[in-house]
Amino acid sequence: MIEARDLRKSFGGFEAVRGIDVEVPRGEAFGFLGPNGAGKTSTMRMVAAVSPPTSGRLSILGLSPIDDGPAIRARLGVCPQEDTLDNDLTVRDNLVVYGRYFGLPRTEVSARADELLRFMQLTDRAGDKVEDLSGGMKRRLTIARSLINQPDLLLLDEPTTGLDPQARHVVWDKLFRLKQQGVTLVLTTHYMDEAEQLCDRLVVMDGGRIVAEGSPLSLIRQHSTREVAELRFGVGEHEALADQVADLAERVEVLPDRLLLYTQDGEGTLARVHERGLNPVAVLVRRSTLEDVFLRLTGRTLVD
């Protein structure tokens, strides 16, 4: 569905995407995970055939975005990072009007709009103006709109950024259903839980480059340990204490507010920390996540 080779994007003198290789087969849920400024949106806009690549090769649905932009866009669903809903129009009109851009007959668009409103649980808001909707509802409407042409490929740029936890779970549920229906999903996110929940495979992006690629599980296996023991000491003590526990874990990361001990057995490691007479203010044993993978690969956290 997507094939990119050494894809680059520059804005003036600044290179936002610095040569990435990506391949997404049909039916996959693929993710770009990376912090703000990693180049995710720049990449997505190139894939959406609205932003011409600066260099490199890019093929979407077997077509070139430069020569066949309209033909590609006819088969894409796009949920941009910033909602581009028409605030003056009603919820339903946003869908109907948009469906017409794809050349769908009025009766068809009308039926699909009703179906999508039901799917996104927006039926009772159909006649309301968009500006009266909550953030989560707007997001669901944007996703509904991106589905109006029954796209072969659905692009979602940060589908749940800015939503409260409850609204995020509703969106995740909808995306999960789409995934089960076999829709090819490509999404960007800086939430590792979102990537873990939704993506079959993902790339970790940082500074315009891909730093790792694989399934969430394989990435964690490859770049982190099974478990992590988090130790919180007094402010400013972490750096000094890191040496004292260094031999208790495969790897120790020092964050401003805690120590992360990477180990196969979190509880065991914790017990040995206590044996040394160290008494953290707070402790937590958890499984490794993509956040740990990112920390490992870049030395920074995903969300700051």
Added chain:
Amino acid sequence: MATTLAPGRATMVLRQVDYWITVYRRTWKGTAVFSFLMPLMYVGAMGLLLGEYVDRSGAGAARLEGAASYLAFIAPGLVAAQAMQIGADESMWPVMGRLKWHKTYYSMIASPLSIGDVVTAQVLYSLFRVGLSCGVFLLVLTPFDVYESGWGAVLVWPVSLLVGLAFVTPVLGFSAGLSSEQGFALIYRIGVVPMFLFSGAFFPISNLSEPLQWLARATPLWHGVELSRMLTLAQLDLSMAAVHVCYLVAVGALGWWWSVRRLTRRLVI
């Protein structure tokens, strides 16, 4: 997948009709008052009340390019100015709204529509608004004895569309590159208002000094006013009419090209 013939430009423009219908449904009430009442106020204040003084002063047909009354002289100017006003307005705040506040253009170009298709549909809608309000205006003027011939009265309507076009597209191009709506004050101060006052709508430009006359002749509104007046006064000069038509069409076409270019620079990055 079998390659199907790409849809033509006209098809792509037609696909946007439903959008523009929703826009019109939402806005017609607000614009109806403005676009029908304002010209009537001008007719009343300037054509009838001020006109009474002008006509009594004995300016006469000779000074008013052969018009039987001051109202008959300014009526075509008012219609052309109305076309300018509506055309320019449609290309200002609504365009900024689609760029900045609703980002409608961004969503449109994420669909199969191209920027050219988007601009064309927007221009056609603006001309629809120009045509509607100028059409009503021209009808309202009928009882005031301002038309010297039936064919002139009919032909002045398409001319109002041409005048509208000559403002819709250049202003759209201007707005497409603006980062804030403050630039619109500029359009009014150095464009719309001076043209309204000095492009021959209210007095023959021969009253102006020579350099100012040439300046007035360079404005699209002057060409629109002159052409409209030829028609309502039934004093057609074919070669001058051709010049006016070509000028207005050229400005409209250049403006279209400029709009597409500026909008592309803005949206395709």
